[in-house]
Amino acid sequence: MSRIGKKPIIIPNGLNVEINDGKISFKKDKDSFELDTFGRVGISLDNNQLVFSKLGDTAESRAFWGTYRALANNIVVGLTQGFSKTLEINGVGYKASVSGNVLELALGFSHPVKYEIPKGINISVERNLVTIKGSDKQQVGQVAAEIRSFRPPEPYKGKGVKYSDEVIIRKAGKTSKK
Secondary structure, three states: HHHHHOOOOOOOOOOOEEEEEEEEEEEOOOOOEEEEEOEEEEEEEEEEEEEEEEEEOOOHHHHHHHHHHHHHHHHHHHHHHHEEEEEEEOOOEEEEEEEOOOOEEEEOOOOOEEOOOOOOEEEEOOOOOOEEOOOOOOHHHHHOEEEOHHOOOOOOOOOOEEEOOOOOOOOOOOOOOO
């Protein structure tokens, strides 16, 4: 039985939630998200709590029950608190800067890498740390992964772009013959 699916989602003040034909609409100020469950789970809203229920007793319906509850919770957390990921840039001459809607990275290539910042994402740079913030958890993670993919960390010196909490296991390198 899903332990995640059983938990109700408490809707904070200032967040409007509407349910229409298996679609849940979340709205706060000018931000809005919509989650379509395609009728795979039962949804009820009472006393500022969003409760999900499974429609059958199959493994698939139990999986949808927990999944849609987690997706809805991520939307509520994103609209109230937001999500952030921090990337760390290590290497001599490696740096980042934001100008307008473009993140410009110097990562040891013969040219600077320019990354267009998607709508709904805020990127700030402080020395060698790049902070990515947004209200959509999936989009924040995707942008962080794309930036990291420009120069993933290498195992010998640790140069490259890595998540701030990522641990790079170092290799010893070559040893000389004597």
